């Protein structure tokens with residue numbers, strides 16, 4: 187089964203940017219991943235221009251922009267990243283960068299992404315840093331409502347809030363989720379089962395597979411998701427949507443998605 191990994195980062199810890207790209211591409215080879223969305227972080231300090239240049243060498247890598255939405259130049263930087271450098275989305279990190287997704291500068295950036303026709307991926311992993319800024323599934327629903335032209339992907343399925351995220355996805359047709367990291371982080375709890383329930387309930391629509399490499403190995407993450415889906419009798423067609431088809435459609439022409447599951 188073909189795989190597009192919707193949630194990856196560069197393995198920068200002990201590496202230079204160049205070495206990190208080499209290690210990243212080796213991991214793509216090893217895991218047989220067709221394509222992957224690369225999400226740089228502001229703290230990586232690589233810069234959107236350099237990311238775009240590096241990714242041009244490997245058509246498997248779909249790079250998003252990193253920016254601090256609170257900076258006064260954020261909307262301009264996003265426009266440049268998309269129109270000049272060809273980046274295909276933007277990642278926002280309210281958890282690491284400590285902001286509320288409903289604050290005015292953030293709304294401006296998310297609305298601008300919609301006008302530019304690129305999706306926004308928001309970290310929705312509910313640790314205390316995320317929650318203490320009020321970033322709950324209810325806030326993500328409000329974000330979707332304030333930015334109806336923007337396709338918004340909630341990362342990590344919202345962790346243990348996956349059921350609430352599911353309800354928000356059902357209500358707001360511009361909301362999606364990726365299932366990276368949470369399947370292994372919450373192993374042994376009810377969360378992986380809840381994620382399977384959400385995938386089945388949405389019949390595979392608006393859900394993207396992701397590994398969160400280098401937090402998790404790409405091959406290991408694919409194996410874990412596959413096993414979980416098989417053990418819980420997720421239909422082959424649904425699996426194909428989650429692992430590949432949704433992302434393939436979304437990233438090629440998914441700018442103004444109208445498809446809405448009947449749920």
Ligand SMILES: [Zn+2]
Nearest residue numbers: 193194195398
């Ligand atoms: Zn991540």
